[in-house]
Amino acid sequence: MELRGDRVVLRPVADGDAEVLGRIVREPEVAAWWSPPEDFRGKLAVVFAGEVIGAIQFAEETDPEFRRAGIDVFLTARYHGQGLGTDAVRTLARWLVQERGHHRLTIDPAAANTAAIRSYRKVGFRPVGTMRAYWRNHRTGLWQDGLLMDLLAEELT
Template sequence: MSVERGRLTGELLGEKVVLRPTVEGDAEILGRIVREPEVAAWWSPPKDYGRMLAVLAGGEVVGAIRFHEETDPEFRHAGTDVFLAARHHGKGLGTDAVRTLARRLVRERGHHRLVIDPAAANEAAIRSYVKVGFRPVGVLRAYWRDHRTGRWEDGLLMDLLARELT
């Protein structure tokens, strides 16, 4: 996989998943997934699926992962986030997707530190990220607005140093 105009091209192969840039038709599938109640509890529908990577398992699009990079040399790091269809929760696919992307961001993009910021109440996601090597750093109070209720909710800031990547 390479970077072309700020976007990854090609595929990343994990142990259980394949990550690839989204293609025409993925937005419809991902839109259905992000509206599932178990996913919508933590994600509002993204405005642009085009800058995400589709997560495939068994050749089927089962979710998406995205990343951002801070390029200022004094603060250089990357962040990521992922969602999967509810029927694929608890199978290790999210953990594999995050680990696969994290390895690429560390090994080929040169990041020494990664961050992720799940909702503080999203215990399943937090357990998954801990398996990759992320550690809680602190609570981000009133960090994200729940699109369903309009209430501000807490987030958990987690980070992973390159040397800790499992």
Template sequence: MNQSERPAPTSAELLLIGGRAGVGKSTVGWEVSARLRTANVPHAVLFDGEVIGAIQFSEETDPEFRHAGIDIFLTAKRHGQGLGTDAVRTLARWLIHERGHHRLTIDPAADNTAAIRSYRKAGFKPVGIMRAYGRDYRTGGWADGLLMDLLADELA
């Protein structure tokens, strides 16, 4: 079963647990665990029993502006394997189907081309540059961010 055929997670709690169901990047079988319920708290991303990163979401609950945001990081040795895309896609599906969000955002550093490519694969689209948005850990200066969003019917 590929990612687009997989039913939306039905749990109301969040912990991403993955394992290879076959061969190829599109066969990661992510599940949403029944252990955590809290926004703005990092949740472990597990793959084949190994913690490979963290993912979290935030929610704007004002009905006039309701939406959710996603943040993720993966350990460097797991970059380029499609795991981040699959984890973001799984969380996005859960936020849309279980939490009722119609719009999601994600905001990578504007120069993080790998992350931007990954988020595009999940269906996110660039909205615009946020100037001097966050600290650049390498220089200590300010770095631009790219605001990206996804509408529920655009989920890849």
């Protein structure tokens, strides 16, 4: 599987990607929102100009009565603020809607992660509500709020 966005390519994480993704997820700007995963299997590498710059993942609910998918993404700080995360999320969202048949997508950034929230709004995600004490910050051990955002298929930009 390879998904082409306007500027990025999404492809399954390969064996050689783990080292670079491990470095990225430990960057202070990324580690503020992501705890390092045990491994990167099942995720898609975000590739820009031939370079792995991050990863994106999705989880699907396949029960026909609740069919939906959730998305999560991280990029190296060097490429923050350049629209590449927005392109990656939009590319995966289109695939989840058009190819996998999901009518609703969710994303749940930390409520304080204003840059991510701004990016997700550009794709069409809308805030649904604040999830109080939603995730534990692996650096501080404190519970943090999350923002639940969703996107219906017909709202995808």
